[in-house]
Amino acid sequence: MVGIIGAPYSVIASAAKQSRLSAAETVLIASSQGLLSEVSSLALCLRRTNEQRQFRQRTRFSSPQGEVTLLTHPANPQARVSPMLDSFEWPKPDGKPDEVLFRNVREHGCHLMGIAAEAQAPAYVFSIGLYLNYAHAELVLFGLDPKDACAVINAVRNRAAAGQRYVAGDVCDDLPLERKVCFVEVPLRAYDAYLGTAIWFYAKLPRPFPCLQMVWPDEEGRFPWETGYDASLKAYQPVLRPLS
Template sequence: MEDNEDKKEIYFKRVYDNIKNIGYHTTAIMEEENFTPFAYSTGIFENFKIPELFISGLGPNLSGQLIKNYAEKFKFRKVPLNQKLNDLSEMFPVYLIKVNNEDLTEYALSSIKFYEKRNYEYLQLIFPDLNGNFPNETNYDYDQKIIGKFDA
């Protein structure tokens, strides 16, 4: 029977393989009762020289697609912060905001392990609710945990 150490080793081998082969790994934590799902990248900062991406409140497939679009669109370029971006997803506009690594300590465990003492940065992707309202707008209604400072 596998113990937790074996499972961790297998998991981190997959993380490192993905980072080596495609440039990054996406970790997605599923929704549970009283728990908002989230996803984040590991390896984008090292391989594409742009911040890692954290997304709260979306399922793993959509989060994975957004992280992929982000990496492809902005790698080795300047990432626009606090601006409405209409071309990262066909479904809705998004904002990218700065997040302090310390604020993601309980989320981005794979990145913390991967980067160890090396420098890395994170952005959070902010998306609208089903009616197109963003968190800073009246009537916003969605379970999205805002970690960074959103003041677009």
């Protein structure tokens, strides 16, 4: 994909649709292994890169400790839902992984995509479905163990299902993480580099879906934009919105 960074959302969405991987490409589904109760199966993905920063190829996520499964708790059946849900135009699925994604969005409130770390880019997890189901911004979280990242996003999903909303600038210290997090708006120009499948999913919307990055601080509680922040952590957590 060439020259779409910073392009209008309609152009980015069109490029995302055209760059989707075919069903013939390797896609494996990882299922839960009893780490948490009552969880769904989720597709895992490994970042596909080249000089054009193509969208991500989904495959099995591996680590030195073995395969990692991203887990989503079932949503509250009494959850408040977005009025957008009834009129949403679902994209055409391209094989079983997309069907799993759709099922997770419908039955569990969101689908979680895990992106493996590369030599010069950290691992991250992002949601698909929060905006559709609860009119809440999608979430992206860098640099944590995938299970921890999923637990944090699932916790926000549960609160969104109950009607709570987080917006840019909010700081939260009661999520299942030993540190507080700050919600930071993700600029549209960063979407194509990190949120390819979400762009494809929401391609028919008349306007861009919102997304918030959940930014965590260093051990002293300082965020990346604060004086004295531990600069060594920047390799694990890029802040997608410019700090200056």
